Amino acid sequence: MTVTIPTAAPTAAAKAARAKTDAATSNPLADMRDWWDSSVAWVNSHWLEIGIAVALGLVIYVLLSMIRRIALRRAQAAPGEFTLTDIVGRVIHKTKSLVLAIIAVRLVAGYAQPPALFMQAIHFAFTVAVVLQAAIWAREIILGLIQRRAAEGHNETLSNAMGIIRLLISVALFAVAAIVILDNMGVNVTGLVAGLGIGGIAIGLAAQGIFSDLFASLSIIFDRPFRVGETIKYDTSTATVERIGLKSTRLRSINGELLVISNTNLLAKEITNYAHLHRRRVTFMIGVVYQTTPTMLRDLPALLEEQVNAAGHAFVRSSFVAFGPSSLDFELLFDVFSDDYDVVTAARTDVAIRLFEAMTAAGYSFAYPTQTTFTAAPDGRMILPYAESVTMKAPDPADG
Missing domain, CATH: 2.30.30.60 (SH3 type barrels.)
Structure with missing residues (x-):
């Protein structure tokens, strides 16, 4: 009779110890021999699929190369520098042939059913190539748009700063590309991102100004x-x-x-x-004396408008604005259609002289700060000098 003695399941510590022992006793030469044997077996069993995949890969690579060559030729034939077509041409020119080859291999690799190790290597190469190529494309697009902006405005400052701008953009894009590649490789990039963030904050605070x-x-x-x-x-x-x-x-x-x-x-x-400014507004404050008649005051806005129109400018408005301490104040606004300040000053001078001539000819008197002094006798009667409009008080016979 055979007696079976039950055994306990290996614990986690026992499994870890066994894995450590297997790793220590593994032979790299034996591993390479196993890999070679499995590869030979794969080739022998899938040689037809491998041949078809290689042929399809070559066709895809040739097609991609032809598309790149045709697009590049058409972009370079377009006139102008730093145009959108020129930027597209620069992006196409930066497309590497190695990237096209890796893309072609990745597209046909699944048909040949390669071993897992081969597929992992193809996937890794494809990820690295595409991410780096995308970073190069993004850099060329951003720099092309910046240079296009500089060329439009003939900006010397931006042209001189292109060196540092190229450096900053390249560092930022390839840092992001490196993080994406490491993340696809299974590396925990949380600490790296946090470290880069802290370093960026420190540099930003140090060079804040x-x-x-x-x-x-x-x-x-x-x-x-x-x-x-x-x-x-x-x-x-x-x-x-x-x-x-x-x-x-x-x-x-x-x-x-x-x-x-x-x-x-x-x-x-x-x-x-x-x-x-396609037009500039000019404002004049005009003060006339209080002796001006009401009829002349009513006619003054029309006179001002007539002189502005005669000078060839756009009349806006003219109106009475205030009773000043020594004048009746009018405001005149008109527009000069020019963005040249010298033209505006010349127009303002011309209109001012026209107004002075027209108002003087029409009998207007310009006001200026004045004071009038009246002299009176002890009894309140006005004595010379006094204004003619002042009515003298009749003498009192009781005063002798």
Whole structure:
């Protein structure tokens, strides 16, 4: 009679010890021999599928290469530099032949039913190639769009900054590509991402001022609130933009001083750009004396409008606004259709002279600050000098 003695299931510690013993006693040469034998067996049993897969892979590779060549030729034949077609051509030019070959292999690999080790190697190569190629494509597209923006505005600052912009974009894109590749390999990238985030925060805090001005410069370049050569009003200064740098912008004030303002401070305040004014409004305050008759006051707005129209400008309105301390005040508004400030000043001078001539000819008197003094006797009677319109008080016989 055979007696079977039950045995306890191996514990987790026993399994770990056994796996450690097997790993220590494994022979790399034997493993390679096993791999070679399995590969030979796979080739012998699937030689027809392998041949068909190789033929299909070559056809796919040739087709992809032809498509790349045709698209590149058409893109390069298009006129212009830094156009969208030119950017597409640059992206196609950066497509590597090795990537096309790996894509072709990945597409036909499943048909040949390769061993698991072969399939894992093909999948790994495909992932690395596609991710790196996507990073290269993204870099070329971003840099192409930035250079296109610089070419449109003939921006010297952006052209000079392309070196550091290319470096920053390349580092960022390939860092993301490396994280994606490691994650597909099964590596836990949580700690790496956290470390990169902490390092980025530390670098950002250390160079906060530099990065702040750099991004402000890029904001000025892309948003274009003003350009070189335009006249702007910043805070209380009116100046012409001479140069937009990576850290600061240089302005030439109307008095000739050179103002150097950091880009961050420049964008922190309200900016008035006079270059985009298709029309400029001119305001005149005109004061006439209180002796002006009501009829002349009613006729004054029409006279002002007539002179503005005669000068060739757009009349807006003219009206009585206030009883001043020594004048009756009228307001005149008209528009000059020009963005050149010199033209506007010349128009304002021309209209002012026309108004002076017309109002003087019509009998209007311009007011200016005056004071009138009346002299009276102890009894309240007016004595010379006095205004003619003042009625003298009759003498009292009781006064002798």
